[in-house]
Amino acid sequence: MTTRLELGGQGLTSLSGTSLPATLEYLDLYDNRLTSVPDELWSLSGLRVLNLATNRLTSVSPAIGALRNLHTLDLGHNELSVLPDELGELSGLTEYLYVSDNRLTEFPAALCSLGRLKYLGCTDNRISTLPEDLSGLASLREFRLYGNGLTGVPESMGTLSALRELHLRKNLLTSLPSSIGDLSELRQLDLRENKLTSLPESITRLSKLDKLDLRWNKELREPSWLADFEARGCMVLR
Numbered sequence: 001m002t003t004r005l006e007l008g009g010q011g012l013t014s015l016s017g018t019s020l021p022a023t024l025e026y027l028d029l030y031d032n033r034l035t036s037v038p039d040e041l042w043s044l045s046g047l048r049v050l051n052l053a054t055n056r057l058t059s060v061s062p063a064i065g066a067l068r069n070l071h072t073l074d075l076g077h078n079e080l081s082v083l084p085d086e087l088g089e090l091s092g093l094t095e096y097l098y099v100s101d102n103r104l105t106e107f108p109a110a111l112c113s114l115g116r117l118k119y120l121g122c123t124d125n126r127i128s129t130l131p132e133d134l135s136g137l138a139s140l141r142e143f144r145l146y147g148n149g150l151t152g153v154p155e156s157m158g159t160l161s162a163l164r165e166l167h168l169r170k171n172l173l174t175s176l177p178s179s180i181g182d183l184s185e186l187r188q189l190d191l192r193e194n195k196l197t198s199l200p201e202s203i204t205r206l207s208k209l210d211k212l213d214l215r216w217n218k219e220l221r222e223p224s225w226l227a228d229f230e231a232r233g234c235m236v237l238r
Contacts, residue, residue, distance in 0.1 A: 003021055003023045003024050003025050003026070003046075004024075004025070004026040004027075004028075005020070005021070005024055005026070005027050005028070006026075006028045007027075007028060007029050007032070008028045008029065008030035008031050008032070008051070009030065009031045009032070010032055011032060011033060012029070012032040012033060012034060013032070013033045013034065013035070014034070015029075015034070015037060015038055015041075016038075020038075020040055020041060020044060022043075022044065022046075023046060024044050024046065024047055025046055025047060025048045025049070026047075026048060026049045027041075027044070027047060027049070027050050027051070028049075028051045029051060029052050029055065030051045030052075030053050030054055030074070031053070031054040031055075032054075032055050033055065033056055034052070034055040034056060034057060035055075035056045035057065035058065036057065036059075037052070037057075039061065039063065042061055042063035042064055042066055042067065043063075043066070044067070045066065045067065045068070045069065046069055047067050047069060047070055048069055048070060048071050048072070048092075049070070049071070049072040050067070050070060050072070050073050050074070051072075051074045052074065052075055052078070053074040053075065053076040053077050053078070053098065054076070054077040054078075055077075055078055056078065056079055057075070057078040057079060057080060058078075058079045058080065058081070059080065059082070060075065060080065060083060060084055060087075061084070062084040062085070062086045063086070064084060064086055064087065064090070065084070065086025065087070065088075065089035065090065067090060067092075068089070068090065068091055068092050069092045070090055070092055070093055071092055071093060071094045071095045071096075072093075072095045072096040072097075073087075073090070073093060073096070073097050073098070074096070074098045075098065075099050075102070076098040076099060076100040076101050076102070076121065077100070077101045077102075078101075078102055079102065079103060080099070080102040080103060080104060081102070081103040081104065081105065082104070082106075082108075083099065083104065083108045083110075083111075084110075085108065085110040086110070087108065087110055087111060087114075088108075088110030088111060088112070088113035088114065089113075090114065091116070092116075093114050093116070093117050094116040094117060094118060094139075095117075095118055095119065096117075096118070096119045097111070097114065097117055097119065097120050097121070098119075098121040099121065099122055099125075100121045100122060100123040100124050100125070100144070101123070101124040101125070102124075102125055103125065103126060104122070104125040104126060104127055105125070105126045105127065105128070106127060106129075107122060107127050107129070107130050107131060109131045111137070112131055112133065112134055112135075112136035112137055113136050114136070114137060115136055115137065115138050115139060116139050117137065117139060117140060118139055118140060118141045118142070119140075119141065119142045120137065120140055120142070120143055120144070121144040122144065122145055122148070123144050123145065123146045123147045123148070123167070124146070124147035124148070125147070125148050126148065126149060127145070127148040127149065127150060128148070128149045128150060128151055128172075129150070129151065129152065130145075130150065130152075130153065130154055130157075131154070131156075132154050132156060133154070133156050134154060134156040134157055134159065134160060135156050135159040135160075137160055138159075138160070138161070138162065139162050140160050140162060140163055141162055141163060141164045141165070141185075142163075142164060142165040142167075143160070143163060143165070143166050143167065144165075144167040145166075145167060145168055145171070146167050146168060146169035146170050146171070146190065147169070147170045147171075148170075148171055149171065149172055150168065150171035150172060150173060151171075151172045151173065151174075152173065152175075153168070153173065153176055153177055153180075154177065155177045155178075155179045156179070157177060157179060157180065157183075158177065158178075158179025158180060158181070158182035158183060159179075159182070160183065161182070161183070161184060161185065162185055163183050163185060163186055164185050164186060164187045164188070165186070165187060165188040165190075166183070166186060166188070166189050166190070167188075167190045168189075168190060168191055168194065169190045169191070169192040169193050169194075169213070170192065170193040170194075171193075171194050172194065172195055173191070173194040173195060173196055174194075174195045174196060174197060175196065175197070175198065175200075176191075176196070176199065176200055176203075177200070178200045178201075178202045179202070180200060180202060180203060180206075181200065181201075181202025181203055181204070181205040181206060182202070182205075183206060184205075184206070184207070184208070185208060186206050186208060186209055187208055187209060187210050187211065188209075188210070188211045188213075189203075189206070189209060189211070189212050189213070190211075190213045191212075191213060191214055191217065192213050192214070192215045192216050192217075192237075193215070193216045193217075194216075194217050195217065195218075195219065196214075196217040196219070196220045197219045197220060197221060198220070198221055198223070199214075199220070199223055201223065201225065203225075204225050204228070204229070209229070209234050210233065210234055210235060211234065211235045211237075212226075212229065212234060212235070212236045212237070213237045214236065214237060214238055215237050215238060222238070
């Protein structure tokens with residue numbers, strides 16, 4: 001039986017005096033006032049789900065890399081400006097990694113080692129560039145990067161062959177790489193609130209795309225093939 005400890009929304013400022021069983025598999029500390037967590041937490045080697053979202057954390061210990069059985073990790077809505085490289089050692093992280101609404105200025109290259117991860121949320125930070133090589137995120141199905149200051153997308157984005165949703169809303173993109181057309185499983189492409197002036201024709205190869213959101217790109221010159229997209233059933237929002 002899964003050992004769970006649910007302490008969400010308790011107004012906690014510390015875990016002092018809280019027993020963390022060595023057999024713990026599920027730990028929910030969502031929506032508290034924690035500025036740190038005890039080192040004891042990083043020794044819970046059986047932990048599979050860890051929710052530290054909506055606290056006041058300014059750092060995460062490199063010791064988090066020891067949680068090799070973790071499949072779901074939520075660090076969103078904190079005050080993190082950097083993430084430890086050791087996150088890339090979480091080989092069991094298959095389901096969900098959420099680091100949105102923090103103060104990150106760089107996309108941690110170490111995350112590109114998470115080859116089994118399906119969902120990655122890095123929204124609402126201050127990330128202006130992505131690593132040149134994203135190919136390590138081979139299993140990713142949903143990639144959320146909206147609300148940053150991204151000025152470009154690397155060609156390697158096109159190597160994410162399992163990707164079904166790519167969310168790039170509210171950035172500073174003026175163009176997209178032609179490799180976007182290689183995302184053969186893509187269903188949703190959200191490009192709202194950027195500075196796009198054109199779209200690569202390779203997008204026409206996205207045969208499974210059912211939603212293309214182009215709203216609030218004031219300088220965008222709409223290509224003639226958008227009409228063909230709509231005719232085949234893709235929802236195009238202008």
